[in-house]
């Protein structure tokens with residue numbers, strides 16, 4: 065059953081790819097211009113790879129074999145075989161490279177223009193260039209006995225540009241649609257402007273220089289990333305209607321002349337690109353906000369807003385590494401509220417929470433910006449004091465201890481005096497997070513055992529034990 069399901073999926077992917085390739089080839093052969101909808105399959109392939117993994121490559125490779133077998137039917141057998149293999153490998157390779165890049169960049173999120181640029185170069189430009197060279201080589205070999213056939217360089221450029229267009233248009237569009245979340249925040253406002261700019265580029269390209277059409281892509285990226293408006297919907301609607309009107313007016317594919325074909329094909333392309341980029345941008349923005357929120361929740365204690373145990377321990381690891389590199393002293397202090405259970409028992413759990421919040425606030429406000437406070441759990445805190453040796457750390461802790469013990473905490477029923485005990489440990493060469501925490505804990509235990517409301521250091525405690 066499982067096996068059947070896999071085979072069916074592979075056949076569906078292969079069929080879909082074959083169908084789109086056939087359509088684009090039909091347009092391709094109807095006109096001498098090589099750029100018509102060739103981007104449809106070159107865009108769909110990487111998307112399928114991104115979504116369904118490497119098994120898609122088999123489907124694509126086999127559908128390419130079929131397509132190229134049909135298109136090279138009249139040629140000499142050896143040449144035909146070489147061409148089929150070259151083209152199929154080129155297409156499958158493009159799918160693999162662009163799809164892998166899509167997996168990488170889309171999972172990381174494309175939030176900055178630099179990341180977008182890297183994604184374009186690695187996921188689009190590079191694979192498209194390799195694809196273009198291999199495909200044009202195939203065409204060149206096939207037609208080597210026919211001097212009137214296409215030149216190598218323009219053919220390669222055409223293939224390259226059409227595959228860039230495919231990867232740029234189809235992947236973001238399909239990814240955006242499949243990850244669509246229903247939220248009705250207004251999209252970019254200057255759609256009107258963007259559509260006008262893009263249509264102007266299209267018309268200029270039609271009347272003056274053909275290749276200028278590709279300015280539509282940077283123009284849409286700039287406009288979509290740089291502006292916000294509600295009227296976008298209206299302008300997208302207008303431009304799509306315009307394209308449809310053009311399409312309906314032109315009765316059949318054969319009767320289309322080259323120029324109209326050109327406008328139609330690229331107008332559709334640029335509409336797709338603008339829509340896709342806008343959707344993509346919106347989704348990426350949401351994802352980035354969510355990611356930051358999750359990260360914050362995972363690293364912080366909800367009650368005090370301090371770093372939680374795992375985050376402060378990670379932070380300590382970083383400080384130990386820094387100490388080993390720079391030899392700048394590092395001390396830590398484990399701080400534990402005295403008789404905290406009594407606060408809870410006498411004034412309630414909510415009052416206990418208030419004490420925890422006020423204490424963290426007070427310690428933070430009395431220590432340096434470079435010191436880091438985290439909550440290890442319960443009524444236990446960890447203070448990192450980079451730049452302080454154990455003597456300095458002791459001075460800091462004694463000051464804290466004095467100030468906290470002599471100023472009451474404001475609870476709803478009455479003001480209460482709270483004290484804490486602390487154990488200090490200083491980093492030494494070769495120490496670890498574990499050994500440092502154990503030492504601070506041992507000293508804290510000693511402070512508790514010897515009367516609470518005090519600060520303890522290793523050497524003192526050894527001294528006292530000896531006495």
Ligand SMILES: Nc1nc2c(ncn2[C@@H]2O[C@H](COP(=O)(O)OP(=O)(O)OP(=O)(O)O)[C@@H](O)[C@H]2O)c(=O)[nH]1
Pocket residue numbers: 367400401402403404405406408412413414415416417420441442443512516
């Ligand atoms: N309000 C409140 N209480 C907490 C929280 N986490 C732990 N506690 C309480 O903290 C108390 C800790 O009690 P003990 O471990 O006996 O410590 P202690 O009473 O401070 O005694 P010593 O540390 O020996 O001075 C327990 O009553 C816990 O229920 C919290 O997030 N909020």
